[in-house]
Amino acid sequence: MQAAKKSIITCALTGGVHTPSMSPGLPVTAAEMVEQGRAAADAGAAILHLHARDSRDGRPVFDPEAYRPFVTALAHETDAVINITTGGGLGMTVEQRLAAAMEFEPELASLNMGSLNFNFSAAAAKERQWLHEWERPFVLASEGAVFANSFDQIVNTLELLGRQRGCRFEFECYDVGHLYNLAHIVDRGLAEPPFLIQAIFGILGGIGPDVENLAHMVSIADKLFGGDYLLSAFGAGRHQMTFATASALMGGSVRVGLEDNLYIRPGELARDNAEQVTKIRRLLEELGKTVATPEEARVMLHLKGADQVKIAEPVAPPFP
Numbered sequence: 001m002q003a004a005k006k007s008i009i010t011c012a013l014t015g016g017v018h019t020p021s022m023s024p025g026l027p028v029t030a031a032e033m034v035e036q037g038r039a040a041a042d043a044g045a046a047i048l049h050l051h052a053r054d055s056r057d058g059r060p061v062f063d064p065e066a067y068r069p070f071v072t073a074l075a076h077e078t079d080a081v082i083n084i085t086t087g088g089g090l091g092m093t094v095e096q097r098l099a100a101a102m103e104f105e106p107e108l109a110s111l112n113m114g115s116l117n118f119n120f121s122a123a124a125a126k127e128r129q130w131l132h133e134w135e136r137p138f139v140l141a142s143e144g145a146v147f148a149n150s151f152d153q154i155v156n157t158l159e160l161l162g163r164q165r166g167c168r169f170e171f172e173c174y175d176v177g178h179l180y181n182l183a184h185i186v187d188r189g190l191a192e193p194p195f196l197i198q199a200i201f202g203i204l205g206g207i208g209p210d211v212e213n214l215a216h217m218v219s220i221a222d223k224l225f226g227g228d229y230l231l232s233a234f235g236a237g238r239h240q241m242t243f244a245t246a247s248a249l250m251g252g253s254v255r256v257g258l259e260d261n262l263y264i265r266p267g268e269l270a271r272d273n274a275e276q277v278t279k280i281r282r283l284l285e286e287l288g289k290t291v292a293t294p295e296e297a298r299v300m301l302h303l304k305g306a307d308q309v310k311i312a313e314p315v316a317p318p319f320p
Contacts, residue, residue, distance in 0.1 A: 001218060001221065001222055001227065001229060001230070001231050001250075001251060001252070002194055002227050002228065002229060002230050004230055004251060004252070004253065004300065005290065006289070006290045006291065006292035006296055006300070007248055007252070007253045007254060007284050007289045007290070007291055007292060008046050008047060008230075008232065008253035008254075008291075008292045008297045008300065008301075009044050009045045009046055009047070009253070009254055009255075009256070009277060009280060009281060009284075009291060009292075010045065010046070010047040010048075010049055010083070010170070010198075010232060010253070010254070010255040010256075010257070011037075011040040011041075011045035011047070011048055011049065011255070011256060011257040011273050011276070011277050012049040012051075012255060012256070012257035012258070012259035012260055013027055013033060013036055013037055013040070013048060013049065013050060013051070013257055013258065013259065013273055014026060014027050014028070014033070014050075014051050014053060014257075014258060014259055015051050015060075015257075015258070015259025015260070016051050016060035016085070016087070016088060016089030016090065016259075017089075017090075017120050017142075017259070018123075018258065018259070018262060019058060019059075019130075019132070019135040019138065019139065020057070020058035020131050020132065020135070021128055021129065021130045021131045021132070021135050022123065022128070022262055023258065023262040023269050023270075024269075025258060025262070025269060025270055025271050025272050025273075026058070026258050026262070027053075027258070027272075027273070028053045028054075028055060028058040029053075029055040030055065030066075030069035030070040030073075033050070033052075033070035033074070034069075034070050034073045034074060034077070036272050036273045036274065037050075037070065037074045037078065037080070037273075038074065038077055038078055039272060039273070039274035040080075040257070040273045040274045040277045041074075041078040041079070041080040041294075042078075042274070043274040043277035043278045043281060044277055044278070044281040044291050045080060045273075045277045046080060046081060046291075046292050046293060046294045046296070046297040047080060047081040047083050047108065047170075047294075047297060048074060048078070048080045048081070048082060048083060049083045049085065049110065049170070049255070049257065049259065050067065050070070050071065050074075050082065050083065050084050050085065051085050051088070051089070051259065052066040052067045052070075052100065053066070054066065057131075057132040057134065058131075058132065058135075059132070059134050059138070060088065060089030060090070060092075061089075062088055062089070062092050062096035062097065062099050062100065063099070063100075064099050064100045064102075064103035064104070067084070067100045067103075067104065068103075071084070071100075071104055071106075071311065072311050075306065075309055075311040076311070078294075079293075079294040079295065079306070080294050081106075081107050081108055081294055081297055081298060081301075081303060081306075082104070082106045082107060082108070082306075082309060083106060083107070083108040083109060083110065083170060084100050084101040084104060084106045084108075084109050084110075085097070085100070085101070085109070085110050086098055086101055086109050086110055086111055086112070086157055086161070087110055087112050087147075087172070090118075090138060090141060090142060090145055091141075091145075094148075094153050094156075098157065098160065098161070101161055101167065102160065102161070102165075103310070104309060104310050104311060105161075105165040105166070105167060105308070105309060105310040106167060106309055107167065107168065107298070107303040107304055107305070107306065107308070107309060108167065108168055108169065108170055108196075108301070108303060109157075109161050109167045109168075109169055109170070110169070110170045110172055110198075111154065111157055111158070111169040111170065111171055111172065112147070112149040112154075112172045112174070112178075113149065113154065113171055113172060113173050113174075113178035113179075113181045113182050113185075114149055114173075114174065114175065114177055114178040114181045115146060115147060115148045115149050115150060116146070116147050116149075116174050116175065116203070116205045116206050117145070117146060117147070117204070117205030118142060118145060118146075118147040118203060118204075118205050118206075119142050119143050119145075119203075119204040119205050120139060120142045120203075120204070121139055121140050121141075121142050121143040122204070123139050124136050124139040124140045147205075151181070151184075154181070154185060155185070155190060158185065158190050158191060159190075162190075162191070166304045166308060167304075168196070168301060168302065168303055168304075169191070169195075169196065170196050170198050170232075171191075171195055171196060171197050171198060172198045172200055173197055173198065173199050173200065173217070174200045174203055174205070174206030174207060175206050175207045176207065176216065176217060176220055179197070179217065179220050179221055179224055180220075180224070182195065182197070182224075182225075183224040183225070186225070193225070193228035193229065194228055194229060194230055194300070194301060194302060195225060195228060195229040195230070196229070196230050196232060196301055197221055197225075197229050197230070197231055197232065198232045198233070198234070198255060199214060199217045199218075199221075199231065199232070199233040199234075199247075200233070200234060200235075200236070201213060201214065201233070201234070201235045201236065201239060201243055202235045202236035202237060202239045202243075203236055209235050209236070209239040209242075209243070211242065211243070211246050214233055214243060214246050214247065214250070215250075217233075218231060218250055218252075230252070230253060230300065230301070231247060231250065231251070231252030231253065232247060232252055232253040232254060232255055233246070233247035233252055233254070233255070234247075234254065234255040234256065234260050235260075236260055236261065237260075237261050237263075238261070238263065238266065239261075240256060240260055240261035240263075240276075241256075241279070241280065241283070244256060244280050244283070245283055245287070248283070248284055248287055248289055249287065253292075254280055254284070256273075256276040256277060256279075256280050257273050257276060257277075258270060258272075258273050258276070261276070264276060264279065
């Protein structure tokens with residue numbers, strides 16, 4: 001692992017798994033994305049990991065026009081690194097998943113390093129009042145879904161976003177095999193260091209939420225990449241802060257946000273993303289870690305710079 005003197009905080013604002021009925025704090029509209037993204041950056045997040053929602057009912061969407069108001073505003077109103085998903089949401093095609101990143105050419109984009117079962121159907125078993133008709137069937141459908149990330153998809157993304165548009169990547173690894181997939185890509189000369197490896201724990205279908213698994217992932221990553229990678233890690237749901245703290249103790253960076261966990265502590269929903277950023281920043285600083293600024297994160301990750309993102313002039317509020 002690259003010896004990082006500072007810890008980068010990534011905040012994943014909304015994702016494509018949780019639905020509006022699960023938390024009133026989950027941002028859905030462009031105005032909510034801007035408000036929560038700005039607050040997360042002010043609280044210490046150097047990177048904002050972005051998905052889009054339909055402002056009418058909160059379902060995950062891929063249309064770049066749904067991203068445009070809040071991506072543009074956050075790029076102009078914060079110094080944070082804009083990181084746009086290529087994972088998208090359940091049922092999206094590969095082309096749809098790439099659409100927003102292709103449009104905006106961000107400094108950073110997520111890239112999933114292998115296919116897996118991605119089952120979050122257990123959320124449908126909890127007693128709740130569903131706000132929208134699409135939510136419960138969407139959640140239940142994940143039991144039969146495969147999150148496809150084949151080698152040709154990975155190579156195509158590296159070519160279109162990386163080589164042609166200068167994006168770098170948050171390499172999302174849900175299991176040990178995904179590290180070997182990344183090593184294969186590196187051996188083919190398709191990706192250059194430093195690699196931001198985002199190790200993910202607790203998704204049903206991926207590696208389990210045991211902290212011992214993080215140590216194992218780091219051991220294998222060290223073997224495969226030596227000092228050419230930076231570690232970041234998160235645990236889904238209630239495992240969020242445990243894995244963030246463990247990652248920091250191992251010299252890595254962290255990711256928090258309502259995409260990954262809706263709670264701030266057991267039984268208490270987080271009010272917003274900034275509350276989680278504030279908590280992990282406090283934990284990092286109490287552990288003697290220094291939190292990286294956006295500019296420091298850009299240097300650490302060899303990013304192309306905010307001025308190279310394809311962002312239009314700010315759009316006039318109010319947002320939808």
